[in-house]
Amino acid sequence: xxxxxxxxxxxxxxxxxxxxxxxxxxxxxxxxxxxxxxxxxxxxxxxxxxxxxxxxxxxxxxxxxxxxxxxxxxxxxxxxxxxxxxxxxxxxxxxxxxxxxxxxxxxxxxxxx
Amino acid sequence: xxxxxxxxxxxxxxxxxxxxxxxxxxxxxxxxxxxxxxxxxxxxxxxxxxxxxxxxxxxxxxxxxxxxxxxxxxxxxxxxxxxxxxxxxxxxxxxxxxxxxxxxxxxxxxxxxx
Numbered sequence: 001x002x003x004x005x006x007x008x009x010x011x012x013x014x015x016x017x018x019x020x021x022x023x024x025x026x027x028x029x030x031x032x033x034x035x036x037x038x039x040x041x042x043x044x045x046x047x048x049x050x051x052x053x054x055x056x057x058x059x060x061x062x063x064x065x066x067x068x069x070x071x072x073x074x075x076x077x078x079x080x081x082x083x084x085x086x087x088x089x090x091x092x093x094x095x096x097x098x099x100x101x102x103x104x105x106x107x108x109x110x111x112x113x
Numbered sequence: 114x115x116x117x118x119x120x121x122x123x124x125x126x127x128x129x130x131x132x133x134x135x136x137x138x139x140x141x142x143x144x145x146x147x148x149x150x151x152x153x154x155x156x157x158x159x160x161x162x163x164x165x166x167x168x169x170x171x172x173x174x175x176x177x178x179x180x181x182x183x184x185x186x187x188x189x190x191x192x193x194x195x196x197x198x199x200x201x202x203x204x205x206x207x208x209x210x211x212x213x214x215x216x217x218x219x220x221x222x223x224x225x226x227x
Contacts, residue, residue, distance in 0.1 A: 004156075031212065035217075040121055040219065041219055041220075042202055042217035042218050042219045042220055043157070043202070043204075043217040044217075045214065045215070045216075048212070048214070050211065050212050056210055058214075090156050090157070092156075096212070100145055100147065100162060100206060100213060101147065101159040101162065102147075102157075102159070102215065103159075104149075104156030104157050104158070105156050106154075106155055106156050107154075107155070107156050
């Protein structure tokens with residue numbers, strides 16, 4: 001059963017704490033992406049990675065960090081420097097060549113109080 | 114589930130009607146476009162895509178039209194069903210940094226009344 005998994009579905013943290021969101025895929029996709037979604041807005045790109053051990057900042061990278069040590073995994077850390085971290089976070093993956101379709105995970109709802 | 118439909122443009126239709134969802138994109142250099150469907154509390158799902166050298170593409174019950182002159186994209190859903198109720202996003206993909214990077218629109222909430 002191939003796909004993208006994100007865990008947990010809901011995550012609660014206190015302000016000032018770093019938190020890491022998990023994203024794993026078994027689709028053998030090269031590229032992986034992290035998006036943030038706020039009510040009434042589209043998806044905004046945080047970071048993306050085309051290959052292992054390489055990643056680039058997206059449009060709203062400030063206050064976030066990522067790593068890509070394995071092809072299957074692309075964890076996102078929301079740091080205390082992120083001023084408004086409460087949001088719905090979506091991970092996606094894509095074959096680097098061929099189809100342009102992105103496959104999305106189910107998302108993690110992060111609430112920081 | 115996620116309230117991603119809050120404050121979004123909304124289209125309400127009756128079951129069986131045809132639906133047309135519109136999207137304006139910003140970058141004339143965008144090479145291809147994708148429509149996604151997002152149900153409450155879930156990640157977006159691919160519906161259909163179209164390359165910039167095409168003006169129309171059809172799938173099962175869906176048709177995408179591309180007007181590059183006015184940078185406009187539309188998604189037509191035939192015989193809309195209650196299961197089509199969701200938020201629909203268009204994404205324009207532009208080549209940058211060695212990869213196609215998508216930029217998503219705000220989305221439109223489609224409500225289908227039985």
